[in-house]
Amino acid sequence: MNIRCETSSDYPKIAEVITAAFGQSNEAKLVEAIRDSENYIPQLSLVAEIDGNIVGHILFSYIHLISKEILPVLALAPVAISPQFQNQGIGTALIKYGLEKADELGEALVIVLGHPSFYSRFGFVQSTYYGIKSPFEVPAEAFMVKPLKNYEIKYTGEVVYSKAFNL
Numbered sequence: 001m002n003i004r005c006e007t008s009s010d011y012p013k014i015a016e017v018i019t020a021a022f023g024q025s026n027e028a029k030l031v032e033a034i035r036d037s038e039n040y041i042p043q044l045s046l047v048a049e050i051d052g053n054i055v056g057h058i059l060f061s062y063i064h065l066i067s068k069e070i071l072p073v074l075a076l077a078p079v080a081i082s083p084q085f086q087n088q089g090i091g092t093a094l095i096k097y098g099l100e101k102a103d104e105l106g107e108a109l110v111i112v113l114g115h116p117s118f119y120s121r122f123g124f125v126q127s128t129y130y131g132i133k134s135p136f137e138v139p140a141e142a143f144m145v146k147p148l149k150n151y152e153i154k155y156t157g158e159v160v161y162s163k164a165f166n167l
């Protein structure tokens, strides 16, 4: 398996993988909307390929934390693996690789909404432990954060998702 940044020629195949993984096109549309926005980070839109075929994709993009100041943080969403390649460690590899890249880029914090049993293995913990509040009603344990090397105590407050997430 190889992990690399996406290129524009990958877009149709990525949309296919995401749509197959989620069984609907909303998440693929989210990725397209983020690509068209100032919150897109090309280095953090990654594909996993096997024998040259894209089998997985992950995207980290900018959202914000409203504290005393407005702080940029990352949303991990979506991550998708082609159904026939799920449960073979590819999602885990993409998430780990992406988190390392985010750290190298100097980002401070990653936010994810998902299953605690899955994301806790990467160091995500319930956001309320860090004084970080979800902008919508969700089970507290599903709204998680992972502080990176550049995390500082000032990263508290309420999360505001970018407009792309309203689609």
Ligand SMILES: CC(C)(COP(=O)(O)OP(=O)(O)OC[C@H]1O[C@@H](n2cnc3c(N)ncnc32)[C@H](O)[C@@H]1OP(=O)(O)O)[C@@H](O)C(=O)NCCC(=O)NCCS
Binding pocket: 021, 022, 078, 079, 080, 081, 082, 085, 086, 087, 088, 089, 090, 091, 092, 093, 113, 114, 115, 118
């Ligand atoms: C969730 C997903 C990204 C995981 O990637 P993967 O390559 O299948 O997973 P890995 O092989 O790396 O890891 C396997 C673990 O993920 C768990 N897992 C698989 N699908 C899951 C899901 N939809 N939600 C939570 N955990 C899931 C498995 O139970 C397994 O846990 P275990 O190690 O405790 O047994 C992938 O299954 C997928 O694309 N699912 C459909 C889309 C989706 O739900 N995306 C995530 C939104 S938060």
